[in-house]
Amino acid sequence: MDYITITGLKVFAHHGVLEEEKKNGQDFYLNAKLFVDCHKAGVSDELRDALNYAEVCQFMTDEFKSDSYDLIEKACEELCRKLLLRYEQLEKVELKLDKPHAPIGLPFENVSVTMERAWHRAYLSFGSNMGDKKAYIEKGIQEIKEHPLIRNVKVSQLLETKPYGYVDQDVFLNGCLFLETLLLPEELLAFLHEVEQHADRKRVIVWGPRTLDMDIVFYDREVYDSEDLIIPHVDMQNREFVLKPLAELCPNYRHPILGQTVKQLLDQVQSIPQE
Ligand SMILES: Nc1ncnc2c1ncn2[C@@H]1O[C@H](COP(=O)(O)OP(=O)(O)OP(=O)(O)O)[C@@H](O)[C@H]1O
Numbered sequence: 199m200d201y202i203t204i205t206g207l208k209v210f211a212h213h214g215v216l217e218e219e220k221k222n223g224q225d226f227y228l229n230a231k232l233f234v235d236c237h238k239a240g241v242s243d244e245l246r247d248a249l250n251y252a253e254v255c256q257f258m259t260d261e262f263k264s265d266s267y268d269l270i271e272k273a274c275e276e277l278c279r280k281l282l283l284r285y286e287q288l289e290k291v292e293l294k295l296d297k298p299h300a301p302i303g304l305p306f307e308n309v310s311v312t313m314e315r316a317w318h319r320a321y322l323s324f325g326s327n328m329g330d331k332k333a334y335i336e337k338g339i340q341e342i343k344e345h346p347l348i349r350n351v352k353v354s355q356l357l358e359t360k361p362y363g364y365v366d367q368d369v370f371l372n373g374c375l376f377l378e379t380l381l382l383p384e385e386l387l388a389f390l391h392e393v394e395q396h397a398d399r400k401r402v403i404v405w406g407p408r409t410l411d412m413d414i415v416f417y418d419r420e421v422y423d424s425e426d427l428i429i430p431h432v433d434m435q436n437r438e439f440v441l442k443p444l445a446e447l448c449p450n451y452r453h454p455i456l457g458q459t460v461k462q463l464l465d466q467v468q469s470i471p472q473e
């Protein structure tokens with residue numbers, strides 16, 4: 199992918215753990231690799247099609263000076279976040295923050311931190327089979343749309359589905375949604391749990407009735423396993439109530455482990471006779 203590089207942007211700022219660093223300030227140097235698609239600007243030669251690096255430098259300077267953090271990690275993280283939120287065409291940023299005058303008391307050349315942060319694309323599945331199902335779902339989606347680190351939410355149609363697994367319960371209303379986010383997988387999961395809690399979700403029976411359930415189906419092309427999160431969702435390929443609305447959003451998205459597209463997985467599930 200294309201990128202623009204800015205190196206050695208000198209900014210006087212007040213980040214540091216020590217009181218005198220906060221009071222007196224010092225010079226920092228910002229080095230950014232800005233991942234943007236440059237093809238349009240490369241063809242048109244028009245500034246309006248480009249990421250204006252002069253403007254980005256001014257923005258980085260102003261934002262970096264406007265806060266005072268203890269840690270270079272925090273100063274760097276915040277600046278990455280601000281850049282990604284400010285410039286819509288920026289897909290990823292790699293930022294190296296140099297602090298060559300850090301109060302170390304020993305001869306050294308430089309101390310720095312480097313971070314890579316990006317917009318991630320995720321697909322979620324959601325469902326409800328208690329109370330006002332549509333209202334629970336709509337409120338949950340609204341909460342997702344309002345999250346400051348989530349953008350571009352696209353929602354499938356809602357469909358009524360028979361309960362899968364534990365069948366002695368009411369019919370479900372199900373759907374899927376696409377989003378772009380700066381949240382990491384575990385942060386996204388924690389946020390979805392909050393959204394479920396706001397719908398008064400109680401975890402009583404596994405696969406049992408729920409006011410609102412929100413699962414992560416895909417997160418970029420990632421394969422991720424931790425104690426409490428598995429991506430892609432471990433049972434999505436067996437669930438028509440996931441695959442049908444998902445096929446509306448991304449029929450050609452290929453499952454990173456199974457190698458089949460969402461549409462192919464849906465066709466397979468639908469070819470199995472239901473009792
Ligand atoms: N991809 C994922 N999305 C959401 N939760 C997940 C995922 N992978 C693992 N989990 C874990 O599953 C736990 C149980 O989730 P939940 O209570 O929603 O289960 P369930 O809806 O009854 O079953 P299922 O997850 O099979 O739909 C969550 O607390 C979470 O830690």
Ligand SMILES: Nc1nc2c(c(=O)[nH]1)N=C(CO)CN2
Nearest residue numbers: 325359360361362370405439
């Ligand atoms: N139709 C349908 N069945 C289910 C659903 C669901 O959302 N829809 N969720 C389950 C556990 O997450 C278990 N069974």
